[in-house]
Amino acid sequence: MNHLKEKLRKRKFSITVELEPPKGVDTSKLLQAVNDLKGVVDAVNITDGPMANMRTSAIALAHHIKTETGVESIFHLTCRDRNTIALQSELLGASVLGANNLLVLTGDEPTRGDHPDATGVFQVDSVGLVNVVNTLNKGYDLAGNQLNAPTEFMIGVAANPCAENLEKEVEKLEKKVEKGVHFIQTQPVYDIKDLQKFTNCVEKLNVPVLCGILPLKSYKMAQSISKNVPGIKIPDSILKRMELGGQEEGIKIAGEFLKEARAYCNGVHIMPLGNTKLSLEILEYSE
Template identity: 50%
Template sequence: MSTYQIHGLKEKLTLGKFVVTVELEPPKGADPMPVLQKASFLKGYVDGVNIADSPMATLRMSPIALSHIIQQDMGIEAIFHLTCRDRNVIGLQSELLGAAALGVRNILTLTGDHPSKGDHPNARGVFDVDSIGLAKIAKQLNDGFDLTGHPLNSPTQFFIGAAANPGADDLNIELEKLKRKVEAGVHFVQTQPVFDISQVERYLELTKDLPLHIIFGILPLKSGKMARYLDQKVPGIKIAKEMIAIVEQGGRAAGVEVTKQLIEKIKGMVQGIHIYPIGDLTMVSDLLDIPQKMPKVI
């Protein structure tokens, strides 16, 4: 049995180990090598890589297939995203059973972007269920039954994840959503990016009674322009004016430095961080002090 299966993400979080995960985007094509090359730089520095499911409704390689390849070839545990956009409940269950057979057990359950936002705008969205319904399906498979209650020849062992939003306008509504996700079977969440310790503290206080592992999102800022755009245009992201000013003055280097400071501040408080490189893995190498220079485009 491979090391990542013995001491995987679930076990590390259960034991209280601080974990680091990084998001990677699958290729648009049949060759996984470009992503494997990027993943090779992360080995030994991260505890898992997230593989998106045709993000923004744009065609990409299957996240399950790519996750399996990364685990087998690179020895890095993967968290595959699965959306409700492209498959009905039969297809979702089939995909999950296939993932289980391939040894890919970490799932991030997502509703998914509508096809009209992507590169196949005339495709039909399915959305038989939402992310909570998908979590319920994964839990039912873990219990050894399909969605209709028929027994499986072997249960799955998924570590079920979901998305969360510490920057939600109404944190009471956010808490209710989280409670529903936990009831549906979710074991861990990876959050939208946070940019200050007070936001982390508020969210930890809000969720302290939930039986849930929380991995906080980290997005290093490259420029003042990027910071202003995220703060003004992206729902669920709030950046203090002081931080925007620092990055406007110091650029990328300042963005990396304030992000490293934030990580150090919250490291003893949280269970882990999830880094969003946004097309630039060199930011990951700078944040984690990886000596090799990583390729920029992912």
């Protein structure tokens, strides 16, 4: 049974935490992080070559985590590295392994990562990749050939509630939902009014929303995100709190936001940037 899928279908508040794959085959630290979260979260997100850096396969790790810990995963899948033949093959393999929750992403350009000379594929964009997955769910490949059994993927996509042009952002989401999306996972939000406005705009899509929470670890980090990361807005009041309180205040801010978010979305997606302890502290503070 897909616990996360059932919970989101019933619109029960769900909690996921993002984890990065190791650069290598030693998964002990990753499994320890998952075990620390076990019983507290509904699933963990496993990134796919984050920031275009080479890492262990998210699909393989989703299966490994389920086998070793019993915790469900949402594996990320980007358009960057594979053509449509390879994407379909990877997806069928994921289904065989029981990895049935995924987040569809376009992916970062290879020039940003640790293999800058690698060739980006991008045969399809995120809308096209949603269509690929949904076609497999219907029991066919992209060429119209029938599969011997359909897949059962729960398809997620990313969204930015603080997009400069929110109307355009919602239009893109509508196209993805038309292709078969089951849930939306947002970029980090720091102002509850931004989340409220976004969820009001996408309510018509009738798709559960998991709000992104990126805990601030320092005033310097908050300043950097605010100045350099497009689409993420940090209110002056939060910047002031971070200047005075540092990481401890960042945990409080995230915990307070999580409490408020329960009224406006169907769950949260915490991005602790490699520090699982932060996720646990945020969840404890928000109780």
